[in-house]
Amino acid sequence: MVRPAPSVETTERRIAADAVATADLAGRVRAAQIHAVTRFAPLTMLANLINAGVVLWVVTGDTHIGLVGGWAAAVVLMVAATTLGWLRTRGRQPRSTASPRAIRHATVHAALLAMLWAAVPLLWFGRLPIEDQLVIACLMTGMICAGGFALSTVAPAAHVYVGILTLGSVLGLLQSDNSFVGALVALIVAYSLIVVQSVSGYSRLFAERFVAEARLKDRGEIIELLLNDFEENASDWLFETGPDFAITSHSPRFAVAAGLAGQSLVGRRIADLLAPEGREALAQRLAAAEPFRDMEVRVETPDGPRWWSLTAKPVLADDGRPGSWRGVGSDVSDRRLAGDKVAWMARTDLLTGLPNRTHFRDLAAAKLAQARAEDSGFAIGFLDLDHFKSINDTLGHPVGDALLTAVSHDLSQLAGPDVVFGRVGGDEFGLIVTRFSDRQAVFALADAVIAAVSRSRSIDGARLTVGTSVGLAFGTTETIDDLIRNADLALYRAKDQGRGKSMVFDDAMHREAEERRRLQEDLRTALDDGELRLVYQPIVDLDHGGVIAFEALMRWQHPERGLLSPGLFIPIAEESGLIDAIGGWALRQACRDAADWPRHLGVAVNLSPAQFGQAGVLAHVTHALAESHLAPHRLELEITEALFMARHGNNERFLNDLHALGVRLALDDFGTGFSSLGYLTRFPIQKLKIDRSFVHGRADDDGRRAVVEAIVGIAHSLGLVTTAEGIETAEDLAWVTALGCSQGQGYHVAEPMPAAAIPAFLADFQPASRVACPAL
Template identity: 35%
Template sequence: MLAVVGCLAEAHDFRLVALAAAICALSALTTVCLVSHARRAEGWAQGGWLAVAATAGGSGIWATHFIAMLAFAPGVPSGYDVALTGLSLVIAVALAGSGLSLAVLVGGKVAAWVGGAVLGLGIAAMHYTGMAAYDVAGHKAWDPAIVGASLALGGVLGGAALAAQLGARGLARQLPAALLLLLAICSHHFVAMGAVTVTPDPTLAVSASAVPNAWLAVAVALASFAILLLAGAALALDVRDRRHSKLEAERLHSLANAAVEGLVVCTGDTVVSANRSFAKLVGLPQAALAGTALSAYLPGDAAWLAVAGQPERPVEAEIRQADGTLVPVEVIMQPVEHAGRPHYAVAVRDLRARRQAESQIQFLAHHDALTGLANRASFGKRLDQEMRAADACGRKLAVLCLDLDRFKEVNDLFGHATGDAMLESVACIVSDELDDAQMVARLGGDEFAVLAPCDRPSEAGRLAERILEALRSGRPDAGGPQIATSIGIALYPDDAQERAALLSYADTALYRAKSEGRGTYRFFEARMGVEVRERRLLEHDLRHAVARGEMHLVYQPQTDVGSGAVIGFEALLRWKHPERGFVSPAVFIPIAEESDAILRIGEWVLREACREAATWPHPLSIAVNVSAVQIHSPHFVGLVHEVLLKTGLAAHRLEVEVTETALISDPNRALLTLRQLKSLGLRIAMDDFGTGYSSLSNLRSFPFDKIKIDGSFVRSVDSNEQTAAIVRSVLGLGRGLGLPVLAEGVETEAEFGFLAAEQCHAAQGYLMGRPSPIGQFSQHTHGTVPVTDENRKRA
């Protein structure tokens, strides 16, 4: 009687036993790898992978059994029944496929254990069918207890193998499952072999149809070869899958790291992975984040519950950085599947830039962008509050309106950057003069307003004086313009009860300050309102006077004192308003200069005078007055050149008259303009000599061709010794400098005689001719006698 276990040491070929174990291990690893691919596949592909896995697993179980049987040499004749041997292979493949399909298609831990148990039963069914196919010259007897133990081992270890394989990816993680499947096959085989006892019987013979061991070896070799092929395919697929998974992971990590927002994948409160942006946000190395708690960076139960309770919806919270600093963020949590298991993806957006932008927008909504002062809207709100406070405590409230004098000239001459710098300087200087109860705002352009609660009007006046003195003391940059301003003051509730009226009255007082010499302040008075309204209406009409044809020129002759001949004319501007009639130049010229309408009006005068003079057969000179605004305009020289070319007037016939006040504000600019005009060939006369500042200095510095004595010095020159002395001095100065002198305002023969006696070069005044249309002087311009009523009578 032969017990198989007892004969293990004497009747078994250990080389074949080792081969059986190797084939079993290879088969188990192949089956586990193929099942892993089947879990990730879908549809028909999944069914195909399960079929291949069942073939590899069933063939491995069958080959392991029969290689181990070939290793057993009991010393009695034996063979194998062909039908049962083939049936055992089919049973192994079928039951292995059933168990694997159940574990994969149903999914979950329970299905894995049940499927593994079915696989273990398949191992047992194949084994005992194979033992039934074993034909030996003797009797076989089975121990039921050991058979039961073999069945239990196969089922338990098979279930454990598929349960361990669940979710395992990569060769290293699949080795435990493969080892368990190897133990299930081998332990079942050798335990089951221990349950059989063979008793030799010489009277029994092996069936003639039984397959000898040699033929079985060929079949086992083919099965083993198939297992090797499947194992190679499984290994190749596993390598490809690992490479693909690695590339996919690298791509996903690259995409995640490229994201501006912080991205975190976590399971529960544990961080699985985080991108570079999140690491930078919390101030930790990216590699140190895995395995940490997300709640360590998202403190506060309320914040965490808000994020978790509103998936896929943004929630504002705070992230704690490594140094403990809290950063405002927006968090969005979304469930995702990662590595075959449910996780959460958390997107974290840094809100610091947005909060800063919102703060900046909020600031700009209530402040001036250039100076940082309160804007008009904020000033209006504060004014309303201060008016209510003044009513409550019985105090007064002063509104001071500031306007920079000739600010447009600063932009035109020095550029807008200089203008902006001047506005910033004004804001700083005025702010330094105020206390906490007062405020300054920029209303727009070069307009500022100061709000100052006070008990007496004199307090507002002292504040205005301090502001004016501070602005005068402000040192401009080298070569830059000096800050000059005027201030108008209105009081609440004395002058107005409403905000709009209070601001309007302060603006009216500002206009009065400008009209009375600039650089000063004025309180509002009731009569100012009418004057300012009239001035504004006149300014409005003046802007359209040229286009409406309301402007015209008159001409006054300039006479040579020695010969009495007319040597030229001065063009004088007149405005006939459709309702007001003739408006005095002394009224509308200052308004035109302040509103910059003088540029358009002055251009018209220059074009019209040159066009008219170009038509005279006698080449008499034509003098045109030019304001300070024109002299400081960067386009004036080009305009003069264009007019001379278009009208055809010879440049030496044009004489530009400039007052000394035009030279004071910016001497360098004025000198450049006058030199450029001289280069064109025209002449330049100093008008109203003696009434400006530093006349002698100006004569030396600027390229004048003529001096015009103001009419206030010529009047009564024949009877007033002081006046006569002044005129003699000017005439002597002209002779010394080589400059001809023209006396204005000559009205009597006595005045003319004095000028002739003192050798004055030329004269102009009512005595030689009143300002009239040029047609009245055609005998001088065209050599003809004009047709007048007096000439008709003489005829």
């Protein structure tokens, strides 16, 4: 189950706790810095007294006895005060923390001491003979270097100390008429800069090392507490066994997991608790006498079957053979069940419970192979509901979903070992028939299907009657994809000839192919004649309510047939090879339009499965970005699971090349098939778009909720963004927001619009009224 997002109050408390912890650690670092300086206080003060004596000896001839005496008295007072302060704290425990004020105090102390010593060259250097000047110069150089390094853990104090002494020394040197003054000034400045740089580096290293040691100590204490608490409170358990894996000691949790709470398992062999296949696997691991990890085994407990994960390592005896084993176990039943459920959901249409498109095709391929092996009959069929869209448009999608559920239930009554139904599209169902004696049996079944679907139903107070037609294809020599295509063509023929009947694919259906050819020819000139256009549907951030991007949707204004949706002409473009030119135009146009939008807005463009792996796509994307000057991160390319199902050898390189351009990649219609689940960590996908079939409908539908929660959980674990498509109502919006979806789009937010209408839409858009939703 996906954990709910933390509340604002929880987040603020966590931030406050982190701030407190960081401030505490900073205080501990400051205390360590000051302690490192003060522990050498006696030695440094002794050095100050010795140096003061040297100064007095050198300037003894100065006639200003009062000035010399005052300076010496000040030094003695500073030394005495520092030493007394050190003596007062000598017997105490070093402070564990210090405030920034302590650092400022140390800096002021260093500044006062430096000013006392900076006075020496300022007052007397110019008056002394050259021999005495050399003594003072050496003394000041030593004071700068030694004092700087003595204060190196407190960088501000060291910098102030070295700076004041350097300034006093330079000013004193400039009072001398010595010919080497310039060189001496350059040297002392250079030495001072080296000392300052070294102090800065050492201070930083000192702080970093202290922080690392403090955190390591804290973590060690936490680990120790966790280990002490593990055996009593953890969901996992520890155990020790003899060489035959008979238990010699164990955590209380082990008995609970075995369904024997309160009892001792000492003396029992772990193998006796396992299912037969688990015993065999464990015996092989014990025979190898090598450590093993995460071995999942089935366990029979009084509460029913469970799954355990076992990890163990041998403790070798003197002869090199295992004298005992030590290990840890955990109950992974919930994870196994969740994995099985996700796999089932990936194969199953959650609305109807029938196999989804991917699973239906796999079943059909397997049934076809079986029919070939048995030399028996095989037929595949397709049917869809007449005027289903009008039901959705007039009565709403919940009624449409309820109708699909009712139809699937009626179809299931006709299923059997040799008859399989599946839901392969919005209102489209598939049929597989095997082991029939003659075609008349299949025709009779098709008539029964039409009768079952076409009956009148009462749904949510509305009386609904829908019709259907069935397209059939027979044979075992063609590929499954050819048979699926033929059955689909037969369905279109049945619908064109009055509906409510079944049709078998035959050569006459080439007329329909001819019609498609004419539409294909029209499509070849549509791009040059400016008949293709893009409209844009906004995508909003569900946390803040603002528009963050627009998805580009293609339309064809046919001169005779009017406005055509992409579902009609994109398949023709894919089959004819026109998709490359049309897709390239769509990329360039979308990037040109997006370049005029505010810079925080991106644009999403769909890539057709037929474009996957084509080098031209990379060229189109590169050209579109260069021509429009659109930042690459503002372009998002939407791909579908067909990329993975097609199994092109260069798919991985193709996606990595697109990602290297800086554009974002989104997986569209996620959740409608199984193939994509194994590729989420392999390919550079950054967004999952949840198919509208999971978004729009009853909020209390546990199946739909489980799918969306699973998808959001997968996305959060992998650091991916989730976009809920098909948000038709405020209830849809509240539902997906509560489940943790990052973004959303649909007619509840806005209908697709031409690029020219976007500025006015953005100006009038009210996030509070359009996107904000009540808590569930």
